[in-house]
Amino acid sequence: MRTRVISLVVSVMVLASSMLGCSGGGGPDPIVVGSKIDTEGALLAHTIMLLLDDAGIEVEDRSSFGPTQIVRKALISGEIDLYPEYTGNGAFFFEGTDPEVWKDAEQGYEEVARLDLDTNNIVWLQPAPANNTWAIAVPRALASSESLSTLDDLADYVNGGGEFKIACSEEFVTSPMALPAFQQAYGFELTDSQLLVLSGGNTAQTEQAAAQGTDGVNAAMAYGTDGSLSALDLVVLSDPRGAQPVYQPAPIVRGEVFESYPEIADILAPAFESLTLETLQTLNARIAFEGQDAGDVALDYLTQQGFL
Amino acid sequence: MPAEPNVSHAKPRCSCVALLGTALGVLSLALPWLTLRTSRLAAGEGVLLWDVAGPAVVAVVALGWFAALVSSFDANTQRRALTLGVCGTLLAPLTLLIAGSGSTSLLSSAEEFARSSLGPGIWVGLIATYVLLHTARQSLGAQPFLRNVFTWAPLATIVAIGMTGAYNDLSLAREFSGNESRFAQEALTHIALSLGSVAIGACIAVPLGIAATRSRRAERPIFIIASAIETIPSLALFGLIIAPLSALSYAYPALREAGIRGVGITPALIALVLYSLLPIVHNTYVGLKEVSPAAMDAGRGMGMSRAQLARRVEFPLAAPLIAEGVRTASVQSIGNTAVAALIGAGGLGHFIFQGLGQAAPDLILLGALPVIALALLVDIIMRAAIAALTPRGMHTEATT
């Protein structure tokens, strides 16, 4: 009796480990679609999957795969086939590029598309017009009381001695394309006491901090298309001098897969073209703020717009 | 005739642990039971018990805690255990039921995307009921039937109430319904990854443990390496494996075809297997070393070959300890696997990190609570299995 129980336990364990090796059944390999672990990534991934599926291409859902570096590695190594990436990130992926290139939407896109195709055989498809770039957001109350609507206004406010504390990530402070770029373009400089640095910080946390006024924070690092902005009553300060690079989301796909399915470009392009800044903000809000499932939100949008 | 010393008025001894539990329970009544937020991202406001439950219900809860408080001073151990057990069995599901129905009523009059989460009062209250049930079970050590009643009845009641949908308006439940299909997939991945890695680890660790007992020269390096691996934080270990594994899979496309790539399940699996080594190697080593030398001499002297000695004496005697090592490794693995989501392996950590990314606390709970529950479940099941499989003559206090 004892030996029987032991062999049962062993076979359960073996079964568990064999489950790990399990992959899909026969037929042509599905396209594995991944994304970063964030709201917009999940939204775009589901958008892509719904469109491909509607066109009769089999897809495998590996959305919310990991942070940027992991997802990129996965694409290059072939663990996933396709995921949405931002044009501006080309500056981080490839060394020695001209920083000014990234500040122009078209130039930036062409540069990263060329480099990725040459170096990694990765094809960049039609981007969305939304610019999900770094921004500084303040609570609406502060914006109205101090009449802040552009970063110029902010520079005046700060230089005039106004109370200011911004919650941001380490990267925001140190990356030359982020805060230093703002400071240089608009002529202000923040002291250490005006910074609340969250290591590994993401905009959800910084925006919550600004909205709640935690630790005296009254401004947040944000991304242009963040869903929580309107929900938390935060206002993005506009960047008239163009200090920031452009980050447009675009589907990027492995060269081999694109060769097998060149029609992907046409399937995805119209939908991506329709994704403006405001559209993405609204859709992201539904996921982050209302708590809807990313897939449901994507399905809703695509059906309403007639893409499906 | 000398007077008998008067021993009948001994001070009533209370159960201090039970007292602590009931004190917490009474405290929980004053804390906010629910947290109402305008959205899943917003800060919440505390809502007190009597704002969400009618006076009758509040009276029942208060009565329950009061009864438990009085009972913790009861010197009659049996009666005290029964009272505490009954109080705990009633209060735990009742607390959650109030949470569920309270959420429903709060949300009916709140904004569209408002959320209602479990507040500090409920958390403290649940901990307090656990203390009550635990004390009751301890005092009933010799009555397995009652012990099992007080273990499973509260859980069964909670689950049964849940099936009627009473908890559906809690934020946690809302997060779950927003992620249902993904949840099942990630839960299965989590179980497969954590337990599968232990199974593989055991196949490597047991022979290593055996080798360590047989050879002094092998013993030191085996333990040094296994211990060193254990000290590396999990995320760091995952990271360390990704680089060489990626390089390897580039160099040999055959590996890529086989699904072994730098990110995803493979590095996670390798790391988790490495983590499971030490507990199992250690317990195998100790288990074999602790086998009675007299029994070994008797076995040899009666004519058992090396193989027979190993099969009939050494391993059966070392088996309970080795099994304990596997149990330790399993529980540990379930926790470590939560980090695997960060390198694309999936698992329940997916919800934890998504929740962190969105700053949505209940989404984090959606990932964290099942990991804890899974670890406890695996622990309980394995303990029971080990106890059942250990022959009566070998039971020590630790295994019963």
Next chain:
Amino acid sequence: MIAIENVTKQYGRTVAVSDLTMVVGDGELCVLIGPSGCGKTTTLRMINRLVEPTDGRIVINGSDNRTSRPETLRRSIGYAIQSVGLFPHMTVEQNIGAVPSILGWERTAIAKRGRELLELVGLDPDAYAAKYPSELSGGEAQRIGVARALAADPPILLMDEPFGAVDPLTREMLQRQFMEIQTRLKKTIVLVTHDLDEAIRMADKVAVMRSGSLVQYDTPEMLLSQPADSFVRDFVGADRALKRLSRIPVTTLMKPAKCIKRGELSRTDCTRALPRYVWVVDGEGRLLGWTDTTQGPPTESWRMDEKELDRVSVRDTASLREALSHMLGQGVRSVPVISTDRRLLGEVTLRDIEEATVE
């Protein structure tokens, strides 16, 4: 028969056993005894090849013990050690059946044999078969160790202080029981002990060892009456004359005792042709006490206090040593020998013992 021929065992520079030669005959119980480190345990373990000799050989029943594989050899030799080494994860029945199980016996045969052996060592099979070693007392465990050694009915038994780990009272009982078993089974036994009384009581032959060498190999009587050198003389102790008495059962010197039946005698008989003190028995011959015939005949209901009687009388299984001890303790010159049911069998006198003991 076990023939140890010029066996030497050397560990590095230490010589544990040096050129040992001795023969243990069939059915003999040979005891190896000596101070710590004399090589007795090493010698024992060389018989079943748990230790391999550096030189020399051991011939068992005509063949060198190296001709077969060690495991095969050991399965035909019973092995019982001081710490018993019962397998904690097996029941008593499974423990006893260990060797039969290795030999491939059928389950029913093993179970039957287990019950037989439990009865043999005086334990109730129904009560003990399903117990685990952790539930046994020290004495019970040692008995089961012996049962396990006997399970496959081996002709040879090797025992290393098998009764060592229990209190003296239990040990004596175990030794007595074992002797009864040996009388029945007549195994060839080599037993290692450090307890001289045990050796004297149980052995057919005793081998006294010292620093790896055999000093004297003789019957216990010879050992006690003619120790080979001063070492042996000191080893067996200055009281060896008394020790010899413990080898001689009372029945050897017992003579018929003068006794009368209670109520049989009249006043006049008392003074005629009877010694002054005489034993009184009842109708079935059971001893009731002794009486002074000058005091007149014992009445119909007369009897001595049983406790007092026990102090004076010895059982027929006792040795002369016990008889002497009673005499010295009670200050009498003879003791009655009674059977299990208290029947008077005879008497032993101090004079008889004196004559038997003189060297």
